[in-house]
Amino acid sequence: MINSRMTAFFMQIAHDAAGMSRGRRLQVGAVVVQDDENIIGYGWNGTPRGWDNNCELENVNGTLTTKPEVLHAESNAMAKIMRSTVSAEGATMFITHAPCVECAKLMYQGGITRVVYETDYRDRNGVEFLQKCGVEVCKI
Numbered sequence: 001m002i003n004s005r006m007t008a009f010f011m012q013i014a015h016d017a018a019g020m021s022r023g024r025r026l027q028v029g030a031v032v033v034q035d036d037e038n039i040i041g042y043g044w045n046g047t048p049r050g051w052d053n054n055c056e057l058e059n060v061n062g063t064l065t066t067k068p069e070v071l072h073a074e075s076n077a078m079a080k081i082m083r084s085t086v087s088a089e090g091a092t093m094f095i096t097h098a099p100c101v102e103c104a105k106l107m108y109q110g111g112i113t114r115v116v117y118e119t120d121y122r123d124r125n126g127v128e129f130l131q132k133c134g135v136e137v138c139k140i
Helices: 004-018 073-082 101-110 125-132
Strands: 029-033 039-044 056-058 064-066 092-097 114-119 136-139
Touching: 004 029, 004 039, 004 073, 004 092, 004 114, 029 073, 039 073, 073 092, 073 101, 101 125, 125 136
Parallel strands: 092 114, 114 136
Antiparallel strands: 029 039, 029 092, 056 064
């Protein structure tokens, strides 16, 4: 089990990753850690590799809408792991915001067994899905 000092350390890295996002509405970061406290993946919300990384469309009235191709931080972190030789089996994901249900499904299928997050998402479907699957979910 990762202690509270290490939890704070990994959450800071998640916040640093969030700062890499070019999102104007919301910046989210994630870091994936194996039990031995090795970082195996990280991500932030943004567009696919090679795209302009402009995350939002500006509407006529000046409001912003997230582009449909934007990837969430959690899915970006899982994609980085999938492109490597490591496995997320038994890993912990630290996220600045609670996951949506789509990211929660990727995390569960990828072997994540613990999720630590700080800020609630607009709905609890992702958290509830993970809990239903037996994934430990901790809000700090």
